[in-house]
Amino acid sequence: MGYRERYARIAGAYDLLEIPLDRYFQPLRRRALSFAEGKVLEIGIGTGKTLEFYPEGVELYAIDGTDRILRIAGRRAERLGIDAKLYQMEAENLRFPSESFDTVVSSFVFCTIPNPVKAMAEIRRVLKPGGKAIFLEHTKSNSRFLNRFFLKPAKLFLWPLIGDDTLRETHELVRDFFEIELEENYYRGLVRLIIARKVT
Numbered sequence: 001m002g003y004r005e006r007y008a009r010i011a012g013a014y015d016l017l018e019i020p021l022d023r024y025f026q027p028l029r030r031r032a033l034s035f036a037e038g039k040v041l042e043i044g045i046g047t048g049k050t051l052e053f054y055p056e057g058v059e060l061y062a063i064d065g066t067d068r069i070l071r072i073a074g075r076r077a078e079r080l081g082i083d084a085k086l087y088q089m090e091a092e093n094l095r096f097p098s099e100s101f102d103t104v105v106s107s108f109v110f111c112t113i114p115n116p117v118k119a120m121a122e123i124r125r126v127l128k129p130g131g132k133a134i135f136l137e138h139t140k141s142n143s144r145f146l147n148r149f150f151l152k153p154a155k156l157f158l159w160p161l162i163g164d165d166t167l168r169e170t171h172e173l174v175r176d177f178f179e180i181e182l183e184e185n186y187y188r189g190l191v192r193l194i195i196a197r198k199v200t
Contacts, residue, residue: 022049028186029053029107032136032193038102041126043091043119044109048073051082061101063089091119099128107136110170117173124177127198133178135194137170142189151190 026049033053042050045062046069054060060082064070067088077084089095092115104123113119123133141147151166171192174180178196185192 024187025049025108025191028136028191028193032107032134033105035132035134035195036103036105037132039100040103040105041094041096041101042105042107043123044106044113045070045073045084045086046108048076048084050105050107051077051080051084054082058103060084061087061096063087063091063094065090092122094122094126096126098125099131100126101131102128103132103134105134108138110135110137110173111139111166111168116168116170120173120177124198129198129200131198133174133194133196133198135170135174135196136191137168137194138166138191139171139189140166140169141187142185146188146190 029050030053033050034055036054036058039059040054040061042060042062045051045064048062051073062073062084063086064073065088070086070088073084074086077086087095091109091113104127106123110116110119127133141151154166171183171189171194174194174196179199180194180196182195183192184194
């Protein structure tokens with residue numbers, strides 16, 4: 001079963017499943033989105049949990065691979081009075097012209113993208129020269145103990161459910177494509193906020 005089918009299956013219950021994490025993740029989403037500016041593309045918007053945190057004046061585009069999830073995000077955008085242009089699209093194949101966006105945002109997405117290297121290259125392609133990439137991701141920890149006794153068992157559960165690889169080193173992949181301006185680690189590196197710049 002592909003990730004689209006997995007997420008479509010749990011779309012209606014997705015926000016309920018994340019309630020225990022919201023007290024930790026929502027303040028980090030607020031901080032991450034405070035760096036967004038200009039014409040913005042969000043990769044993997046999901047049910048739209050980031051929407052309320054976008055600064056006024058941004059021109060927001062967003063994608064997700066699952067139509068059912070996108071419809072939930074669309075309803076949330078309407079309730080918040082936000083004009084967000086939503087598209088069903090893969091992160092590995094962005095149907096936008098090169099150098100289109102001032103900012104690209106990814107919030108807890110790279111753990112489930114099937115081809116993270118290709119997706120990162122696409123983010124770089126659609127960013128304008130000097131553009132900003134914002135990554136708020138859960139990643140392999142700085143702690144061997146947490147990796148072995150928390151993340152590895154979590155992957156055994158989450159991988160079959162939603163294709164979530166809890167041991168991905170997205171923070172290292174970002175360095176291959178962008179210049180890092182800021183990196184903040186939370187919960188021993190279980191979550192990282194990275195602000196990066198496209199340098200030509």
